[in-house]
Each structure stands twice: as structure tokens, then as C-alpha cells.
Amino acid sequence: MKSKILFITLSFFSILNICTTAQQKIEQWNRLELTLNHPFTGNGYKDVHLEATFTGPDTSYVVSGFYDGNNTFKIRFMPQKIGTWKYTTTSNVAELSNQKGKFECIKASANNHGIIHVSDTYNFKYADGKQYYPFGTTAYVWTHMGKELQEITLNSLKNSGFNKLRMCVFPKNYDLVKEEPEIYPFAIKEISKDANNNEIKVWNFDQFNPEFFRRLEKRIDDLNQLGIEADLILFHPYDKGRWGFDSMPSDVNIRYIKYLTARISSFRNVWWSLANEWDYVKSKSHADWDLIAQTVVKSDPYRHLCSIHGATATYYEYWKPEFTHVSVQDESPVQSSGAAAMLRNVYHKPILCDEVGYEGNLKARWGRYSPEEMTHLIWNGVIGGAYVTHGECYMNKDATDTIFWAKGGEFKGTSWKRIAFLRKIVEECPAPLSLADVGRDNITASAGAGYYIIYFGKQMNDSWLFNLPAKNGSFSKLKAGTRFKVDIIDTWDMTIQSCPLIFETAAENDYRLFDKNLKKVRIPLKPYIALRITEVK
């Protein structure tokens, strides 16, 4: 038996730095990769237990390794604290055990803000403290399309304002998505035929296909380069007997989760979405999903964001500790900002409406919103302190079209630009938005002290009598004598115009503060107008 060779790879790319002696440097939240070559004669996926304990400043992590095929075992680690880290491996294979080393974790560079966690109950921050506002879109199986299309998708995303992408590990078999993937997550045991002479692949669930996962990882890293979080969907029901990945035995599901998390927990831009439309996966019980949730959380040393997504109006028990946020498919929370706020009040977690319907021209009602409606619903949610995911479903010919929602490609719609515009407005706010006077005023959001966004939605007005609620969300009540300026935002035309007047609040009158001279703002008599009202000091 040859002795193992230890490699270390740094950064989140596949740039292989072979190094056995010199002390390596790695940025916080980047990825360290230990490679152990060992000609193991058994099944590396099933028979080898390998983990490493990483000990750094005031903290230590136990991280699972994985078999990457070809006599290669790997352990990946994402250090978070600056300083010297040491590691030691343990394994049931003597040659893989007791491997030691150390490295230096250094301060992150400018574009590396770290892993994202929940912040202030309802919102998110990067580990370096920068606020993260999710503005996501959907391309369920873009990584299963041809390479060229994947590159087009990345380019589309690069030129958009999206910073989160919902995407599946497994391929999709659906009326509108029939493309056969190039590669599969498991080795093929045999290929048989069904009654209709269709090929049926019989999988060897004991043998993962590492190349499948390497390609997925490459795309997650590509997204990270673009500042996009990969909201990775681990299971989904869109299979219908074609591959059977929705109905694998429970022990295979668990093994798959452990393998996947060992491979990609160290990717800082990964979120776990346990399922899309979990309740349509008929092979799994509620208890199965609970077990899946527990397994994911237990297998992830970094506690990436984690949720589960059901069919329309199906709410999982998002209060369970495994779930960091709500990821729901429902139009109801975005029909008014008050409804979105209600979900915050129920769950005390960030609310992500990850499917409220999509812009498009499909026959199905979930895929035929006008771009105005898509934009409007996203604004409604954001004003209510929730986050709303975009999707686009234009089919101009037939199901071979690249419908972005599943396949990626180029954006054909027009709401995506408005969402980028909204994102800019939100990111300029001093604090995350939430209704200033919840239950009573469904159009006025506080976005920091002395900073408000009002969204009129479909209501058209030619002027607005300056008035704000006395209540101001989690901030101090609005006081008389406060001076404000007002920007008029056309959310559809993407213009921002400053009103030349300065307003000053009079004393509170029946829960509201008006301008002391009852001044008005003249606004365009159009729908989808918003106001940005900021204190002048």
C-alpha cells in the first residue's frame, strides 16, 4: 500500500496549491481543501469515515471529509476567525488518520463579506456585518442544461441585480422541462427498458458520481464570484419516475445529504432549501422531512441558512429550530404589505416569499403575471418587511424554449430591471424596512430613524398631503418639528425626482403628524408610485 499524499487547496476555486510544509494563508470564509490520496480497495463512499478537527482561536470544528473518487479523499473547511488554525484527521482507515497541519486565517479581502446569517430577527447580515437584502430569482435546473446555456445564464445574472438564486441539485422532469442532463449524481448500475421502451436507469446508490458534484460546485463558486447566494434545493417532486431521485430509500437520502454537506458546507454562499414543494413529494412523510432537516443541520458545521418550501399556501412548521427563515410559496402574503408583516409577527424569523407567482406568458396562472404585477408584489412584500423572489416564465415557441425559471438563459421580461432598481433603493436605506404602524398603515415603511418609504401600489393620486404615522416601527416615535424632504419614485419607470419643498411636522394629530402648513407633494397620477421621505437635519 502506497502512503497517502497530503495536498492543501486554498480559496474557493479549484486552484490546486500543493503544499506540504510551508504555512498557508487563507482568507476568512474562503475554503481550505485537504486532499489525501490513498489507494483504498473498498467503497470509499460508504466504508470510509473521515473527519478532521480544526482548532483555531477560541473555537474548534469537526468537519466531515468525503471520497472524491480515484483514490482521493478530501476535507474542506471554511475558517471564520482570523488567526492560526491546526487540524488533525481521524478515520477508520489508518492511513487517513492522524494527519496534521496548520494554516493562518487572514482578514477577508474587500469583496468577501462572509457567510450570511439572520440578523435582528427578520433580516440578514454577512458575517462581516454588512447588511444583506435578498433579491432572488429562480432557475431551478440551470446547471443541468448545456454548458453554453449555463454561461449565458451566468452572464444574465451578472447583468441583473439578483443576489440569490433558487436552484436544484437534481434534474427536473416537468411538462416544460424535459432536457436530459449530461451527468447524474449516482453511478449507473444498469439500464433497462420500461413497457414503452423508455430507458430506465438503475442507480448504484452506493457510488456517488463525484464529477456531478464537481460541476455543481463550480457553478456555486461562479455564483459566489457574482455575489449571488445559491439557495440550493436538495429534493423536489419533479421526477415522475424518470430518475427516481424523489423516491430514494431513506438511508440513501441521508447518505446523499451527508455527502453533499461534506462537499459544500464550506462554500460560503450556500443556503439549504430542503425541498421545493415538499408536500408534492409523495414518497416522503412529514417525519421524513423532519429527519432530513435535522440531518442537514447536524451535518453542517457552519449553520448555513436553512428552510423548506411547499406548494401554494402550504406552510411547514417554520418555528422549528432547524429553520432559520420562512421560505413560502404563497401569493397571500404579498397581496398587501400588512399580510407580509403578519407573517413576521407570527414567526419572528425572516420571511422569504420564494414563490408568489412569476412574470411570464404561460397558460398556468402561476406563470403569467404581468411584469407590473410581479414588480408590484415584490414591492408589497418589501414594504411589509419581507423578501420576495422573482421568477420569469416566458415561452415563445414550445417547451424547448429556455424558460428562465427552470433553465436559465436570457431574461425576456422586464420586471428584473425594476427589481434591481428596488434593490438599490433598499440598500441605500439606513436600516431594513418594516411597517411603521403595523396593522393600521399598510403603505408606510420605516427604514431607519427619520427615513421612510411609502408605496402607493395601484392607488393613483395627483398629490399627497404630507403625513406620517406617529408610531415608527422599532424606532422612537416621530416628533413635532422634524424636517423632511421627499423623493418621488416611479417604481416602473425607474425614476427618482426630488420634491423641492421642505416639510416640517406639526404636533401629533390623531396618530399622525402632518406638515405644520399642511403642505402637499405633487405626484404623477400613475400607479406604482413610491415616496422616499428623509429627515433634513
Place this chain on the structure above:
Amino acid sequence: MKSKILFITLSFFSILNICTTAQQKIEQWNRLELTLNHPFTGNGYKDVHLEATFTGPDTSYVVSGFYDGNNTFKIRFMPQKIGTWKYTTTSNVAELSNQKGKFECIKASANNHGIIHVSDTYNFKYADGKQYYPFGTTAYVWTHMGKELQEITLNSLKNSGFNKLRMCVFPKNYDLVKEEPEIYPFAIKEISKDANNNEIKVWNFDQFNPEFFRRLEKRIDDLNQLGIEADLILFHPYDKGRWGFDSMPSDVNIRYIKYLTARISSFRNVWWSLANEWDYVKSKSHADWDLIAQTVVKSDPYRHLCSIHGATATYYEYWKPEFTHVSVQDESPVQSSGAAAMLRNVYHKPILCDEVGYEGNLKARWGRYSPEEMTHLIWNGVIGGAYVTHGECYMNKDATDTIFWAKGGEFKGTSWKRIAFLRKIVEECPAPLSLADVGRDNITASAGAGYYIIYFGKQMNDSWLFNLPAKNGSFSKLKAGTRFKVDIIDTWDMTIQSCPLIFETAAENDYRLFDKNLKKVRIPLKPYIALRITEVK
């Protein structure tokens, strides 16, 4: 020491039937009362443990007794199963222990439907299987007003359509409610004066005042006679140092719960509302409320309906097993039927909006809804499959006025009549209401197979093109060739008019079924119109 005398009282009234030998008969869900007289020299409230085990057909209950003052100990029991029951007492006082007897539980009479439990996840049924739809109102401290006013209140309730009443055990000290009660739940230890020369009562928390509880019990029985459930609020924050019942020591809270539940768990029309505006009770932590919830449930052998109510938009963890239903103060769920339905989908429990604001003329915005708005919000909730509680806050002179919401008296508003009208419509439905096509159609409720209620709210139409969603809640999808008639309901004028036409559904067209000849219903061009659409076979 004299020997004890055993009395048995039957029925839910205080008709004392002394009987030591003959076997008694008692209706299901009525109340058996065992009375044990024993000159106990210690503190009967604190030092005596007394309970009885009741064993009946296939079931047994262990029920706590209580000290009723004046050397009298009592045990009350509500049998639910027809047949012979036996009981044996146990106590740390030998003379109260090992008392035995039996009685016969007989079928309930026509007006006795039993205790109410949750049915079909979102709704309620009496124990005899009759559906119960809560249409409640609010008179927080009516039992603390003068006797004459209490009788007026009962008379008002008798002539209304309300079948639930939110009411407090403890008196209320609030801007609009300053009346001193005649009687208190505890014995007075001493009366001191505060800095302003106001009387401060110092309570002897070791001595309950049984007469206080007897009067409360009388009123709960009076409500039962009227078919009204007593949604009894155990704690509330409206005290402000006047009596201190909001800030008793934790062990007193627990003793109070145990004493109260021993006395009134056997009252079939009691619901436990652990608090009104729990989050305004500054002396209690979240853990205190959890303990209170657990204590109530543990002390109640019959598992009466139990919830807790917070301030506006404050949602407790209603998913906890102690809570049988949601009892929330929030306007948001009734701003549209879709929002109400969302709460059903979140909690999978009955949704009671126990304060959405009240009809009235107060300065406070929660107490100045128009009767139209109050009625409208209740309709919105009901169409969404929730239940909404009424309240009335008219003050014509000053705070000495009998504002019904707190003090009872006579109704001065006009929504209460419309709610009785709505109740009749709901009770005529073959099944409880819920949105037929949730998330997509916020005005159409299914109320059984072939039975729909559409509520247009503030939207005015002069005609309605017959069309119904293909989806039909939990019922089978609507089929082509189904024939319907339509009643036009004016929810404000309380009229129901039959449309003379018969409609017949064509094939499904884009998620909806229209009449095969696209027939319309002519409707009055007014707000608050509803339709009742029923299949003609």
C-alpha cells in the same frame, strides 16, 4: 370532631339536592357536586389536598376538590359518558378521604350539546356532534358591575345572536373603567393608604374569597342558559397598581389557577383565555406564561378550549400543544379573507380574531369603527374560514357610561344585529366555510359540496357574471353540468332575495366554471353584498 356529611348537587345550577342513599341521575356534561362538611381547623385553601377518582364506562378522571369556606369542601365533576359512574375521594385529611358513591349519567336533554372541542382542524363542535360557530362579543368586567347592570347585560345578550363572551376574572382599572368591584377574589389582610391617601388593600393570598367565585360561577351558568360560552380571561394588565392582581407572586398565580380550575372546569361552557394583552403584563415573563399555560391544561381534566391573547399584532407561539386555537388581536387577518386564510394555513388550528377593533365612538382608533366596518371585517374573516369577535365602544357622556366592551349594559350600536344575521347564514351552511381557491380567489368560500358564499365587501357591482372556481376547498372540484340557484344577500340591510334564474356550469375555462349561456345575476349597486350559491339537484 364531628363527622362529615356528604351532599350531592346535580345539574349546573345551585339547586342543592341532598341525597346520601338513592342513586342519582345526571345528564352528560352537566355538573355533579359533592359537598363534604368538616370542621377543619387549618387553612382549607392551602393545607388540604382533596381529590376524587371518578370511574365510568371505559374511562376514569381524577378531579381536584376545593375549599368553599365555612367548613365546606367540594368536588365538582362533569361526566361525559352515559352509564354508571363510581367515585372515591382521597385527601390528606382522613375525614375527607375514602368517601365513595355512585351515580348514573344519562343522555343529555335537547338543549344540552356538551363541551366544545376543536373539529376538522379549523372549526368547533359540541360534544354531541353539533357544529359550533363562534360569534362572540366582549364585556370584559361585566360581572364586576352592579347587579342590576349585570341583569341588563344578560338580557342584551339573550336578545343578540352572540354565543361567546370574552370576560375577565379580575376587575379592570382603565381610563374608561374605574368602577370599584363589590367583592374581591382574596381576603383582605389590611387596608393602608398610599402617598395620595388612596386606599391600598393588602391581600391575604392564602385565603380565597369563595363568595367572589360563587358569583362568577352564577354568571357563567347564566351564560350557559343562554347558550353562550364564557371565554374567561385569567389575567390581564389593566390594574396599574390598584389591586395588584396582575403582579401576584408566581406561587399565588399557580394556586389561583388550581383553585379556579377546581371550581369551574366542570362548567361545560368555560374556555380558558390565559390573558388579555399578555405582553402588556410587565410582571410576567414568557416563561411565566408558558408555566401558566401548562398549569391550566394540567389542572383541567376535560381539556376545555384554551388560548392566550396579546396586544395588537402580538402572536404567541400558538403552535404549542397547550393552545387549542389562535386568539389574536390584529386587524391584519381580516383586512382580506386571504389574510385570514393564511393564518389557518400557518397554524392548522381554528383562528379566532378576538379583537380586530370595535364599533364605537371612542377617541382611540381601536374603539371607533363604524358599524359597517365592524360588520365588514367580521364577514371578511368568516369568508376566509376564521372567526371574528365583536365589541362595542359607545361612550355618550363620560367614562361612567356603560361601554359594552367592558361593562356590558345595552347595545347602542348596530353591527350586533348584522352579526346575528351572518350567524344564521353560516349555521344554515352544510359545512364550515373556507376559501374555495385559496391564494387566488379571496371572495368565494366553499361551505359544503355544492354550496358557496361569495362576499363582495366594499366592491360594488350591478351584476355578476355567474362563475365559480374549479377548485373547491377540501371538496371535489366543481364539474360541468352542475345546476345552481343564487340568493342575493344584503349583509347590511339584512335581506335575502332569490334570483329567479337557474345556472348551469359549462366546462372549466381557465380555472373557472361559467354558466353555459354566460348568464348573469343582477345585484343591487351597493357595498356589502354577498351571494349564496347552492346546487339544485
